[in-house]
Amino acid sequence: MSTPEGPRRVRVTSPRTSAARRPIMPTGTREIDEQTRLGQVYMQSLIQSQLRLTLAVIGGVVLVLGSIPLLFWLVPPARTLSVVGLPLPWVILGILVYPVVYVAARIYVRNAERIEAEFTEFVGRQ
Numbered sequence: 001m002s003t004p005e006g007p008r009r010v011r012v013t014s015p016r017t018s019a020a021r022r023p024i025m026p027t028g029t030r031e032i033d034e035q036t037r038l039g040q041v042y043m044q045s046l047i048q049s050q051l052r053l054t055l056a057v058i059g060g061v062v063l064v065l066g067s068i069p070l071l072f073w074l075v076p077p078a079r080t081l082s083v084v085g086l087p088l089p090w091v092i093l094g095i096l097v098y099p100v101v102y103v104a105a106r107i108y109v110r111n112a113e114r115i116e117a118e119f120t121e122f123v124g125r126q
Contacts, residue, residue, distance in 0.1 A: 028123035
């Protein structure tokens with residue numbers, strides 16, 4: 001049995017024989033990509049900045065939220081105080097904690113993006 005012959009295959013080649021050149025990368029980016037000592041210093045600097053920000057935000061949240069038990073210990077009548085028919089501890093722990101966490105998260109994200117943008121700009125200039 002014979003198979004029907006389809007269209008003939010044609011090989012297409014480019015008349016250009018030289019390979020495409022690699023784009024010229026800024027020195028800082030190249031140092032990071034090649035994992036040189038300078039690139040390690042750049043990355044260590046970025047990581048330290050991010051760590052400082054993280055510790056500052058966590059410290060602030062712990063300070064604010066950690067003061068709640070201190071409030072109830074130092075001011076015992078606050079334990080039995082009612083706000084809109086709800087005990088004050090429930091209002092604080094059930095309602096007021098969430099805006100504190102939200103604001104801390106917003107502060108963290110805004111500053112983390114700023115740190116990364118500054119790092120990218122600095123490395124791109126090198």
